[in-house]
Amino acid sequence: MMDALRVVDVSEADLDSVWEVRLRSFGPGGDKDKWREDALRFIEDGRYVGVADGDVVVAAARIWPFQQWWGGRRVPMAGIAGVVVSPEYRGRGVGSMLMRGVLQRSVEMGCPLSGLYPATTVLYRHLGYEFGGGRYKFSFQSSDLRSLGGKGVALRKAGREDAQLAIDLASRVHESRRSNGPLIWPLAQVESWLEDEANFAYVADDGFVVYNWSEQNLSVDELIAGSEETTRALWATVGSGASIARTVHAYTPPTDPINLMAEHEADSAANVSRWMLRLLDAPAAIAARGFAPGAAVEVGLRIDDPDVPANTGDWHLSVADGAGSLTSAQPSGDALRLGPRGLAGLYAGTPLNTLRSAGLATGAGAVDQAIDTAFGGPTAYMLDFF
Ligand SMILES: CC(C)(COP(=O)(O)OP(=O)(O)OC[C@H]1O[C@@H](n2cnc3c(N)ncnc32)[C@H](O)[C@@H]1OP(=O)(O)O)[C@@H](O)C(=O)NCCC(=O)NCCS
Known part of the structure; x- marks a missing residue:
């Protein structure tokens, strides 16, 4: 049975089989027609990869064409989602075969990075992914937000036509904060997010907010503000729901100014889901x-990366004036030695000492502080699950 397995492009004709595998993997839920409509877009762009046994697709995964902010600059990133293997094929290397196909396709798409939220880290660590950052959810008392002020700031309701503006406003803030981790979604996704009647979007000259109901409370998807007054105005707008919603949940960077402004956390249970990162093209990513x-x-x-051989080799890393390069070099006895997981951790700003203690980096001890400074910066985060 296993001999016939091969990596394929999922086609429209395979969607019923993939839906069935999905149902068996993630449980019931979701609208099949909507799922199918989304799936067709991934198929059209060659971003739906599967493993077939003969003619039947028994495993599949989707690739999102994201960009991700690193050190305040955007880097193309392949976001891997919906990884599923049919139960009777699990535990035999099918998931690994699928992910190798996904890595290959992501390289062909020109993405120097790949990221994902792991349901199990084992599969992805074997393939060179390591934790890159977290998705943080904080909760505030609505009444604290309501009284933040910013009443002089003009706000207007935003919609689908403001998608590019929202991307531009976020970009300005991420560049000046030198953000690490947040995503830029394709424009079409931003448009449908802003036109969804369940989302309430408001825009100011230098910021915007998108929030929605979450049971009896409110939940902020994203709040971007380029000044203190706009920060106050946008959070106060969400907090104006305080007579009905006691709590405002919010996905924010852990270093977001709201954490320094709100008087109380609504409950002490801040929540974090961690995501993993992998470098697919080390020189391009640097x-x-x-x-x-x-x-x-x-x-x-010295990088050793069995699943992405182009990363393997002896390199010289140079960082100056806020920019870096990785160029081919002669082997050196005192090189910093990394596998793909160590490389991902380093890229995401994990201190070298932590990587060394986890067995993910060796050699070149004298330069740790300079390397940590170069790759360091605000804690890496994402706002969205995918
Ligand atoms: C997770 C999943 C994709 C793995 O597929 P698979 O074909 O069993 O994976 P492989 O056989 O290639 O396993 C690769 C490695 O991951 C490990 N692994 C697989 N599933 C695991 C699990 N649930 N927990 C811990 N380790 C797991 C395997 O043991 C193997 O490691 P090993 O070689 O050290 O033993 C599959 O179980 C699945 O579809 N699960 C339900 C949906 C899901 O969770 N998807 C992932 C979303 S991020």
Whole structure:
């Protein structure tokens, strides 16, 4: 049976089989017609990869064409979602075969990075993914937000036509904060998010907010503000629901200013889901991200990456003036040695000492501080699940 297995592009004719595998993997729920409509878009763009046994697709995964902010610059990132293997094929390497096909396709799409939310870390660690950051949810008392002020700031209701504006406003803030981790979704997704009548969107000159009901409370998907007054105005707008909604849940960076402004957390249970990162093209990933201004690094790197052989080799990492490069180099005895997981951790700003203690980095001890400074910055986060 296993001999006939091969990586394929999922086609429209396979969707009934994939839906069945999905149902058996994630349980009931979701609207099949809506799912099918979304699936067709992934198929059209060659972003739905499967494993087939003969003619039947028994495993599948989707690839989102995201961009991700790293050091305040955008890097194309393949977001892997809906990884499923039919139960009778599990535990035999099918998931790994599928993910190798997904990695290959993501490289072909020109994404130097890949990211995902793991239901199990084992499969993804074997393939070179490591934790990159978290999705943080905080909860505030609506009445605290209501009284934040900002009444002089003009706000207007936003809709589908404001999608590009929202991306531009977020970009300005991420560049100046040198953000790590948040996603830029394709424009069509931002449009449908803003036109969804369940979401309430308001825009100011230098910011916007999108929020919705979450049972009896309110939940903020995203709030971007380029100034203190706009920060106050947008949070106060959400808090104006305080007579009905006692609590405002919010997905925010852990370093978001609201954490320094709201008087109470509504409950102490801040919640974090962690996501994983992988470098698919190390030189391109290093060239695309921003680095801490003022940091300077010159160091030999030895990378061993069995699943992405183009990453394997001897490199020279150079960081200066907020930019980095990774160029081919002669082997060096005192190079910093990393596998793909160590490389992902480093890229995401994990301190080298932590990577060393976890067995994910060795060699070149003298440069740790300079490397940590270069890759460091605000804690990596995402606002969205995918
Ligand atoms: C998770 C899933 C995709 C794995 O598929 P699979 O074909 O069993 O994976 P593989 O056989 O290639 O396993 C690869 C490695 O992951 C490990 N692994 C697989 N499922 C695991 C689980 N649930 N818990 C811990 N380890 C797991 C395997 O043991 C193997 O490691 P090993 O070689 O050290 O033994 C499959 O179980 C599935 O579809 N689950 C339901 C949906 C789901 O959780 N999807 C993931 C969403 S992120």
